[in-house]
Amino acid sequence: MNFETKFSNVKLRNPLVLASGVLGTNYEILNKVHVNGCGILTMKSIGPKVRYGHANPTVLDFGHGLINAVGLPSPGFKNMEKHWTNLEKRNFPIIASVYGSSINEFSEVSKFVAEKKPEFIEVNISCPNTDKEGMLFGVDPSSSYNVIKAVKKSINKIPLIAKLTPQALSIGEIALSCEDAGADAICAINTVGPGMIIDVDSAKPVLGFKKGGLSGPAIKPIAVRCIYDIYKKTNLPIIGMGGVLTGRDAIEFLMAGASFVGVGSAVYYRGISVFNKILSEMADWLTAKGHKSFSDVIGLSHE
């Protein structure tokens, strides 16, 4: 089955996206994920200054999904020269994810990153794991608008993806604000929560940051609902993610309204080869139903 598609003017071999925060820490591992079938590779989020992230434990399997508070470690946008040099070798499209604790920082980071020529830039207004970055912007329509507008100005022609949080009161409204501000696509959802796990034998919260965002199978219904709401409100293409493990899950996300499907936690459950596995499962399902292309089912649940 032919999975070729396009986003903005970039030709893609398939609609699968590696979610930010999973695996994307260097060129070699991004390349490995590409070799294993992924269509677009998202890098680990890049911030304004060096951050080491939180004490461990940072990622845990709690039985129904993962919970994490990695805490946005980043070399800082000015300390990534070796990474960018290595990435010049790439034969795959990348999404550079950026974050900041103020509109100025979002602008500054994205302006610098844009000059490294990633195919796309994703604005992280949704990470729940730090005190001043991410989610704070994405729960409010006017903050989202302001950040997206400022970043759009800074990044010239590079397509801008707004990554949203399910914690927004109305994610459809947030998506609409982002569209008004000039976003070219919406990515939904980031992790859910924050949540917490207390170990009863030691009477202590287990995560180093105490609370963290949920991902994986547990959050899939929330992700599907969010994508459904966003599809109703905006015309922008949607990268849908949150608990996709199988080809059938990917089809569900397409039917909710996504044009692309993001995969993150599934790497833990099914290995790095999960991308090819999902494509193969999608192909089997689509063929069995008589579809010639995955695009046949985009938004189908709205009819």
Added chain:
Amino acid sequence: MNRKKLPEIFIIKRVEKETEKHFTLFFEGELDFNPGQFVMLWLPGVDEKPFTLSYHGKKEFGITIELKGEFTKAASMLKKGDKLGIRGPFGNGFSINESDNNICIIAGGCGFAPVAPLIDLISAYNKEVKIIYGARTKKDLLFTKRFPDAFFCTDDGTLGFHGSVTEILVNEKKLFNRVYTCGPELMMKKVVDICLKKQIQCEFSLERYMKCGIGVCASCVCASQRVCVEGPVFSSEKLSELDDFGNTALLKSGEILDLKTYFSWRS
């Protein structure tokens, strides 16, 4: 309880001082592992870090720790009855092959800890093992009583051979069919190079700054290989996928550092 997901609490049975800067925590209970695997050791409310298991017993297991920074300092204050969390074992261990009958284990510094249970296991199979182990000075040497037949060496000559483990290996006349090594990375790189020249199969155990320990965050990557999933043990056949080995490492921020700078930060 499945301890591959959330940490399981274990009680410290006893603490043994090994040297001025090494101690072993012995835990009550059974933990099945392949030598070379590691666990994530959680000091509730403090932090959680990876350690290989250094001792396997019927009703207890041990983790040998070298004093380095805040975490290991806090761990050194622990005593019998204290509770710690353990997740794992994770990663792959050293591979044991029936056909190997001439084995060399070569270690440096605290790298002797991960190979210690391997020595115990191989000895149980009645295979010939030559152990070459070195440290900076006599008082840093681990397990001198546990493995009295090992060939010890010290950088300053205060015990055993005055020189490095790699000097002993390079001059070794015996033809080993397998070498296992663990210790400072540049030492392991030399061992791997010597083995490649002599066409001996070699396995080495890597260390990188680790966060999740379960293959998701990729903080611990060496080129395309996650030390926590594809490693920590790698065979010399994997070298083409390990360009960073002996070269560079990721700091906990994700910045790429040359190895010397990385290890100076780390200690």
